[in-house]
Amino acid sequence: MYLEKVQEVIVGEPVPGIRIRNLNEARVSGTSNYVVYWMTAFRRVRYNFALQHARDLALSYKKPLLILEPLRCGYRWACDRFHRFVIEGMIDNDVSCSDKNVTYYPYLEPQAGSASHLIETLSKQATAIVTDDFPCFFHPHMNRLAARRVACPLVAVDSNGLMPMSHADRTFTVAHSYRRWMQKELPEHLHGFPEATPLANSKLKGIPQLGEVPGEFLQRWPRSEIDGLLASTGLFHFPIDHGVAPGVLAGGSREAKRFLKRFIAQRLASYDGDRNEPDELGASELSPYLHFGHISAHEVFSDVMESEHWNLGKLSIPNGKVEGFWGVSKHLEAFLDQLCTWREIGFNMCFREPNYAQFKSLPTWAQETLGKHKNDPRPYVYSRQQLDASETHDEIWNAAQRQLVREGRIHNYMRMLWGKKILQWSPDPHTALRNMVELNNKYALDGRDPNSYSGIFWVLGRYDRAWGPERAIFGKIRYMTSENTAKKHRLSSYIRKYSADGE
Ligand SMILES: Cc1cc2nc3c(=O)[nH]c(=O)nc-3n(C[C@H](O)[C@H](O)[C@H](O)COP(=O)(O)OP(=O)(O)OC[C@H]3O[C@@H](n4cnc5c(N)ncnc54)[C@H](O)[C@@H]3O)c2cc1C
Numbered sequence: 001m002y003l004e005k006v007q008e009v010i011v012g013e014p015v016p017g018i019r020i021r022n023l024n025e026a027r028v029s030g031t032s033n034y035v036v037y038w039m040t041a042f043r044r045v046r047y048n049f050a051l052q053h054a055r056d057l058a059l060s061y062k063k064p065l066l067i068l069e070p071l072r073c074g075y076r077w078a079c080d081r082f083h084r085f086v087i088e089g090m091i092d093n094d095v096s097c098s099d100k101n102v103t104y105y106p107y108l109e110p111q112a113g114s115a116s117h118l119i120e121t122l123s124k125q126a127t128a129i130v131t132d133d134f135p136c137f138f139h140p141h142m143n144r145l146a147a148r149r150v151a152c153p154l155v156a157v158d159s160n161g162l163m164p165m166s167h168a169d170r171t172f173t174v175a176h177s178y179r180r181w182m183q184k185e186l187p188e189h190l191h192g193f194p195e196a197t198p199l200a201n202s203k204l205k206g207i208p209q210l211g212e213v214p215g216e217f218l219q220r221w222p223r224s225e226i227d228g229l230l231a232s233t234g235l236f237h238f239p240i241d242h243g244v245a246p247g248v249l250a251g252g253s254r255e256a257k258r259f260l261k262r263f264i265a266q267r268l269a270s271y272d273g274d275r276n277e278p279d280e281l282g283a284s285e286l287s288p289y290l291h292f293g294h295i296s297a298h299e300v301f302s303d304v305m306e307s308e309h310w311n312l313g314k315l316s317i318p319n320g321k322v323e324g325f326w327g328v329s330k331h332l333e334a335f336l337d338q339l340c341t342w343r344e345i346g347f348n349m350c351f352r353e354p355n356y357a358q359f360k361s362l363p364t365w366a367q368e369t370l371g372k373h374k375n376d377p378r379p380y381v382y383s384r385q386q387l388d389a390s391e392t393h394d395e396i397w398n399a400a401q402r403q404l405v406r407e408g409r410i411h412n413y414m415r416m417l418w419g420k421k422i423l424q425w426s427p428d429p430h431t432a433l434r435n436m437v438e439l440n441n442k443y444a445l446d447g448r449d450p451n452s453y454s455g456i457f458w459v460l461g462r463y464d465r466a467w468g469p470e471r472a473i474f475g476k477i478r479y480m481t482s483e484n485t486a487k488k489h490r491l492s493s494y495i496r497k498y499s500a501d502g503e
Contacts, residue, residue: 015053016192018166019158021133023147032063032127032152034103034210038119039069040142041134042159042293043089044253045096045199047302050157052198054130055102055207061127064210065102068122069093074112075138077442079244080235081408083108085251085445089294090226092252101204105213108224111239118221123150125214132293133158135165135350137448159194161297161344162186165351173363175463176320178345179337183318183325186340190312193298247408247445249288256289260300264307272334276413278494283412284335288445290343297339308332345463346450356453359433359460366461369475370429376472382425384435390500396482396491397421399498401439406498408445413489419459420480424473429460 037054045051051067058065071086072078090106097104109115123129131143133156147154158165163186172178195203213223228234236242249255263284267274274282289295305328314327322337323330355361362370382392390398390405400414410418419436426432436456441447458464459477466476485491496502 013192014056015049015157015194016164016189018164019049019133020053021156021158021166023131023143023154023156024150026151026153028061028127028153029151031125032061033125033214034058034064034066035061035127036119036122036129037065037067038129038131038146039067039093039293041132041139042296043069043086043093044293044296045093046196046253047159047194047296047299048198048293049159049194050130050132052195053155053157054128055198055203057128057130058207059204062206062208063127064208065204066105066122066210066213067093067097067102068105068107068119070107070115070118071109072112072115073109073238073240077241077244077448078238079241079442081244081246081443081445083235083238083240084230084246085249085288086292087226087229088251088255089253089292090224091230092254092294094226096253097199100199100201101207101209102199103210103213106224106226107221108226108229108238110237115221118217119146120149120151121220122217123152123154126150126152128153128155130155130157132156133165134160134293135347136356136450136453159293159296159298160347162301162340163189163344163347165347168348168352171352172345172348173463174465175341175345178348179322179341180318180320182340182344183320187312187315193302194296196299196302241442244443247406249285249408249445251288251292251294253289253294256286256295257299259285259289260295260303264304268304268307268331268335269329271331275334277489278411278414278491280490285409287449287451288409291446291449291451297343300339301336304332304335342454343451346454350450350453356450357437359430362457362460362462365466366464366477369466369470369477370460373473373475374428378425378427378473380425381427384438387422387425387435388439392421392425394421394482395495395499396486398500399491399495402498402500402502404439404443408443410444411494413485414491414494415455416459417480417482417485419456420478421482423459423477433460 035054035058037051042048042050055065069090094104107115129150129152143156163182267282271282274280308328310328316325316327319325323333326333326336350356353361390401392398400410400418404410422435423432426435440452440456461477464478467478470476471479
């Protein structure tokens with residue numbers, strides 16, 4: 001089988017087997033021409049187990065490596081904002097591959113469905129196709145469909161986070177049990193990091209050259225001229241939502257790395273307080289880059305730990321607590337809790353529970369208490385259109401929604417309040433869920449991610465416990481108010497900035 005062959009690879013350690021899943025039973029053909037890396041979620045050339053595994057296969061079989069990075073336009077919520085962000089990432093990937101012995105093939109669908117037979121057609125001459133094992137949104141379905149259609153082995157590799165998704169044998173329903181388990185289990189996986197630069201020229205020796213993509217593919221699916229697309233009118237040709245304009249963040253791995261460096265130099269030392277202050281820029285702002293795969297959790301982890309000269313010897317005995325396990329400053333411990341507990345518990349949920357996006361996936365106590373209060377009178381009821389247009393009586397909430405619409409993000413603390421108010425002002429909890437999913441995923445650069453569903457379902461009780469006293473509408477669900485937020489947090493500049501006539 002092809003995996004055994006990878007063990008003979010000449011460079012470094014093979015990708016840990018726990019991260020690799022065969023999606024079909026096809027066998028390697030003796031007459032194949034290349035190995036394909038089908039880059040759909042981990043859109044980067046650094047710290048990427050999937051790319052590394054594809055390279056290892058190319059080395060083992062002595063075949064050229066073809067990196068296909070497509071961008072569909074028929075997916076739900078496709079818009080200028082997400083297209084631009086992804087294309088900026090493609091430009092970085094193109095530059096990174098330009099002096100390497102690999103062929104980079106960016107392909108943007110001009111019409112919904114144009115790419116649907118591309119992977120199938122490429123597979124007829126492929127040794128194997130390696131793709132990204134992202135557990136959310138359209139990706140699992142797309143991979144299942146491709147597995148039935150392709151003519152060669154299709155392998156999905158998990159490069160989502162520090163903990164391999166397959167390692168857990170249960171779904172975690174509260175953060176403290178995930179945290180306790182993670183502290184015991186993660187250290188062994190910290191020995192198996194992806195290579196920082198899997199495409200370094202020294203690691204590609206022995207791979208034959210493909211050069212350009214074979215002409216028969218290019219005639220039907222021409223290589224996209226990505227540079228020109230970002231000129232002002234470039235995206236108008238795509239049948240996507242042009243009403244959601246590009247946000248304030250530029251996409252790509254280079255920009256992601258710049259954000260990471262800035263976070264370490266300027267924000268990490270005060271992260272544990274400033275992160276919750278809307279007037280401060282206290283957090284990393286990395287979530288869009290993590291979502292589109294422009295940076296990996298491994299690289300983030302590696303750089304923040306390096307900034308405190310950390311090594312594995314500093315780990316304490318697992319204590320299940322937010323602080324005290326890693327042996328670093330309290331600010332870094334707080335950041336690691338977001339990166340290693342809160343981020344990865346969502347991947348655990350999406351990977352294991354196909355109904356992760358449905359109301360019925362909420363804990364029973366939450367469904368019961370929301371059900372009991374679903375007919376309670378609401379002080380205000382807003383339609384989705386009113387919410388979308390920031391037309392509520394509450395200027396604090398309107399500011400958060402305007403930030404989302406204008407910039408494609410919401411300050412972390414405001415995001416919790418944003419969700420709780422949607423629960424309060426929607427006609428019933430099911431509609432509240434639909435409103436949150438629609439607005440979050442339509443505008444947020446980091447939307448359509450396991451974290452999106454963690455955050456939105458947290459508003460409705462996931463990963464939380466019952467709180468008293470029992471209140472109207474919320475029942476035992478945790479409650480938040482704009483008044484308390486204004487009392488406890490610094491947000492006057494935030495409200496000014498995101499007022500109706502703000503910047
Ligand atoms: C209603 C609601 C919706 C949300 N929707 C999303 C979403 O669509 N996409 C998204 O990435 N996050 C979402 N979150 C979680 C959180 O708000 C963001 O991850 C965080 O604000 C991103 O900012 P940052 O990168 O500066 O985070 P930092 O504080 O710098 O944290 C670093 C990384 O840790 C992870 N992280 C941080 N906070 C959380 C959290 N509460 N839950 C899960 N992971 C976390 C993110 O990957 C983040 O990039 C949502 C939260 C709520 C309450």
